[in-house]
Amino acid sequence: GAVVSQHPSRVICKSGTSVKIECRSLDFQATTMFWYRQFPKQSLMLMATSNEGSKATYEQGVEKDKFLINHASLTLSTLTVTSAHPEDSSFYICSAYGTGGFEAFFGQGTRLTVV
């Protein structure tokens, strides 16, 4: 199946700094990618839909100024957590639909720890 690569897999940062997470579709083009956040022992919550060449669409309650999304090419979307705080510590996962359009493929996830 299609491959979605996410980087880094783990990151520890100091409170107040910004962290960028990359999501790449390796063998297909993705005009739309999705970003999820998952707290321990909870489900995945959709944060935003990343659209190539246009602004991201954020879910209700997600601060767009805090979670900056850029989808500058058909194979790369980035999520930047700005001015990170300990409560932003979470598992972040991206996904994109394969060329068939029905099955979504997920990145390996990024474990963010803010200290």
Next chain:
Amino acid sequence: SQQGEEDPQALSIQEGENATMNCSYKTSINNLQWYRQNSGRGLVHLILIRSNEREKHSGRLRVTLDTSKKSSSLLITASRAADTASYFCATDPFYSSASKIIFGSGTRLSIRP
């Protein structure tokens, strides 16, 4: 907001037994998918069932879909220790033009040796 609710939230069974997990959702859907997640890892796609399908099989997995009840079930037969993981149903809401996938609350499955 989450689309689906799953039950049970946690399930512990003996190796070799069958495991059944249920998922209910709220709105009309295009399709429903089941995913597995090992602790702290990414998601593995298990099976997709379309809204016009009622049952689907893949190896030891059997998925049913009842659109009238807005529910689905995942059956894992002859469970193995390696099946220990969290299982999520995910729906593609019919109202969503972006085809975003909304996840259920998940079932944590533990297989006892």
